[in-house]
Amino acid sequence: MSAFLFEEVCIRNVDVQDNMSNVSEERSTRQQDIKKGLQFIESTLPYPGTQEQYELFIRELVRNLFNEGNDVYREGDWRGSLNHYSEAINIADYANSEEIHVSDDILEKLHVNRIACFSNMGLHEKVLEDCEIALRLNENNFRALYRKAKALNELGRYKTAYDAVAKCSLAVPQDESVIKLTQELAQKLGLKIRKAYVRAKPPSSSVSSDISTQNSSVEDIELDLSDQKQDTVSSASSSAFVSELSKVASVPISSLSSVMSLQVEKASLPSATLANGGNVSFSMPEACLDCGDGDIIIGEELDELLDSVPDPDESIMVKLCLLSFE
Numbered sequence: 001m002s003a004f005l006f007e008e009v010c011i012r013n014v015d016v017q018d019n020m021s022n023v024s025e026e027r028s029t030r031q032q033d034i035k036k037g038l039q040f041i042e043s044t045l046p047y048p049g050t051q052e053q054y055e056l057f058i059r060e061l062v063r064n065l066f067n068e069g070n071d072v073y074r075e076g077d078w079r080g081s082l083n084h085y086s087e088a089i090n091i092a093d094y095a096n097s098e099e100i101h102v103s104d105d106i107l108e109k110l111h112v113n114r115i116a117c118f119s120n121m122g123l124h125e126k127v128l129e130d131c132e133i134a135l136r137l138n139e140n141n142f143r144a145l146y147r148k149a150k151a152l153n154e155l156g157r158y159k160t161a162y163d164a165v166a167k168c169s170l171a172v173p174q175d176e177s178v179i180k181l182t183q184e185l186a187q188k189l190g191l192k193i194r195k196a197y198v199r200a201k202p203p204s205s206s207v208s209s210d211i212s213t214q215n216s217s218v219e220d221i222e223l224d225l226s227d228q229k230q231d232t233v234s235s236a237s238s239s240a241f242v243s244e245l246s247k248v249a250s251v252p253i254s255s256l257s258s259v260m261s262l263q264v265e266k267a268s269l270p271s272a273t274l275a276n277g278g279n280v281s282f283s284m285p286e287a288c289l290d291c292g293d294g295d296i297i298i299g300e301e302l303d304e305l306l307d308s309v310p311d312p313d314e315s316i317m318v319k320l321c322l323l324s325f326e
Contacts, residue, residue, distance in 0.1 A: 030064050037061040058095045062088045067224045082117035108137040109222035115147045116221050124151040142171040146218035158188045177218050
């Protein structure tokens with residue numbers, strides 16, 4: 001191995017170790033947050049903040065339990081991940097009694113992942129119970145449909161299992177696990193087994209979307225919930241903005257009026273300012289139009305003013321800026 005390649009491999013190993021340390025540190029922080037959160041809600045202590053902050057605290061605790069359950073699941077600890085998902089579901093029910101709503105989308109993901117734990121542990125009746133809840137939240141959840149069909153198949157209820165997997169097959173027709181279960185149930189029911197038709201992909205289809213579709217499987221669990229701390233930052237920014245608006249709104253009307261009058265007085269000149277920098281003084285003509293706030297020069301008086309501009313031989317565009325007069 002060359003010195004260059006050896007150095008590159010060493011750098012990659014260091015990067016991997018740094019990433020692993022960062023992940024373990026984040027997970028350790030999450031576990032501490034879960035422990036403290038559970039200790040607090042099990043007590044009767046009042047929350048030291050506003051109702052909005054309390055709601056964010058509850059949702060953050062549910063999110064942490066969900067994500068920790070996912071990590072434990074990926075480690076193959078079905079019972080450990082089951083405990084985390086169940087705790088998160090129980091806290092969501094508790095939150096509802098506190099008039100705090102945890103979204104149906106999160107509840108659906110929690111039940112679907114708990115279904116995966118029950119399925120891996122061979123608890124088929126528990127699978128069916130959670131499938132009913134998940135499908136009430138979203139009747140087209142293909143992972144819940146697949147797990148339901150799989151559990152019914154294990155319990156010997158082939159016709160009902162086929163109905164569930166058939167609906168799942170319409171959602172993800174190319175999933176290998178779905179195809180295998182569909183064919184198994186079709187054989188048990190004496191149905192004709194056939195291959196699925198694969199449609200030609202249009203040239204405009206992106207490669208990234210194809211990859212994401214292939215990587216998604218009915219055997220997978222729902223992905224980690226995203227960090228919602230950005231919402232808190234946005235909320236704080238909005239509060240700061242409202243605070244600044246309050247400062248502006250608190251300025252007395254008299255102060256604003258004095259500023260306006262100062263601008264008007266500064267702009268009120270008894271002469272006309274020309275484009276070449278010269279000033280021409282003139283008196284108020286007797287015949288002029290009444291414009292409300294002041295009078296303007298028109299007609300012969302305007303011609304006289306233009307004739308009085310110095311250096312008439314120079315070809316300069318003259319602008320007569322007429323302002324209000326006292």
